[in-house]
Amino acid sequence: MGGDGYEAASAPSAEVAEKGAEADEEADQEAGEDGGETAAAKKKSKNKKKKQQAAAAAAAAASAEGETASAAAAMEDPYTGPRAGGTDEEFAAWVQKALETHAPVIKPNEEQALRLPRKFVGFNFTGPLRPAFVQTKMPPPPGAMLTDYAEDEKGRSPSEMKRTRDIPELVGEELETMREACRLGREVLDLVSRALKPGVTGDYLDRIVYHACCEREIYPSPLNYNGFPKSVCVSPNEVICHGIPDLRPIEDGDIVNLDVSIFYKGFHSDLNETFLVGNVDEGRQQVVRAAYESLAAAASMLKPGVMYRDLGAAISATAGKQGCSVVNTYTGHGVGKLFHGPPNVPHYKKNKAVGVMKPGHVFTVEPMINLGSDGGDTIWPDNWTAVTLNGKPSAQFEHTFLITETGYEVLTARRGAPIDSMPPYHPGMFKR
Secondary structure (H helix, E strand, O other): OOOOOOOOOOOOOHHHHHHHHHHHHHHHHHHHHHHHHHHHHHHHHHHHHHHHHHHHHHHHHHHHHHHHHHHHHHHOOOOOOOOOOOOHHHHHHHHHHHHHHOOOOOOOOHHHHHOOOHHHOOOOOOOOOOOOOOOOOOOOOOOOOOOOOOOOOOOOOOOHHHOOOOOOOOOHHHHHHHHHHHHHHHHHHHHHHHOOOOOOEHHHHHHHHHHHHHHHOOEEOOOOHHHOOOOOEEEEOOEEEOOOOOOOEOOOOOEEEEEEEEEEOOEEEEEEEEEEOOOOOHHHHHHHHHHHHHHHHHHOOOOOOOEHHHHHHHHHHHHHHOOEEEOOOOOEEEOOOOOOEEEEEOOOOOOOOOOEOOOOOEEEEOOEEEEOOOOOEEEOOOOOOEEEOOOOOEEEOEEEEEEOOOOEEEOOOOOOOOOOOOOOOOHHHOEO
16 A cells, blocks of 8 residues: 555565674674673574564565465456467457458448437437447358358247257267367357457457357357347346447446357357456446356256256345345256257246256356346347346356256356356456
8 A cells, every 4th residue: 555655664684684693693702702601691692683583574575475476366367277369469469350350341430330329219228328330240150050040031040949848968979069169158258358348349349259250160159149130249237138239339337248159060058257347336346246146156056956946046045135136037048959948047036947957958047137126127129138127237147057967067167267166256357
């Protein structure tokens, strides 16, 4: 903590103290030759004193180093593993390539970019956020296996329209493909979240996701799903989910959820995280933590024999203890060959979901948590963007989980994080 620009006097180093003790010892030896027993007693006393000083100096130095290391650790993300995208220089070059390769055809000026779209004129917004200009939809990534809705005019998925209630039990090669799909999804989220900072737009982030998918020859699952126009959902502040990336710049103090889903060799993966951008106020930090810990509370219950309906009570209790509430409208879901399939995983208490967890089940849990006691939501005129009824902030976290013989595995865990549990909440994990 700084005072008035002055530094506090530092304790002598162990090396200086030891040298001082040696010098005093030599002086004491000379005095001892003339002073007999008295000098010897003084010598013994001074030696003891100097050794105590040296020990104290060493302890002070070790303590200072420990405090510095602790302060540095508090600012770092303990679960990143190797950073996606390489060094800062390598990542900056990769981002530049992504933006140049997928540069938009339409380049509106600032006034045009932020002008309220016509369909929103006269709409009664619940909070301060406003939509901006949305760039045209990208084509499917070259070389990627396409979903069954990728080229449908309305983005309809024939496989999802069959409405099966049977929960797949993945094993063998199919399970390994699912693991790889989840690894790739995590890689894409880590890349796009690294690019998140004040001043960038949702469109900027969408192009990064699209470029990452093109490089890996994977399909971004949101693209054209029931007509969704982008490759990722970008949901800031009071947006609960399904935010359409546009040209609004992300601002200092925003919280931003990035929801990444990809399709690889016939399997979807799905995950999201909410990030703290710059200097975030207490209320927004509170809801982000509540959302993470609500997901962790549900995860701790996952194992064979647990009923899917039981997760909602744990999520609701955790959110309520932190002054927050659960959005009932949206649920977790089975994921794999279907983007959204069985089981249905509600996040609220007293739900009537059917099904019992068995080894091989793969599904998401993704509680959407609002600050305060109102879990209500409404939809913007774009028919996608879900926002809180009272304009207060909302946050969400999502993982794809696998039920094992003895518990569960986090298929979309961060590199360096455990896969059989969720680590304790740490704000450094999500600070941008």
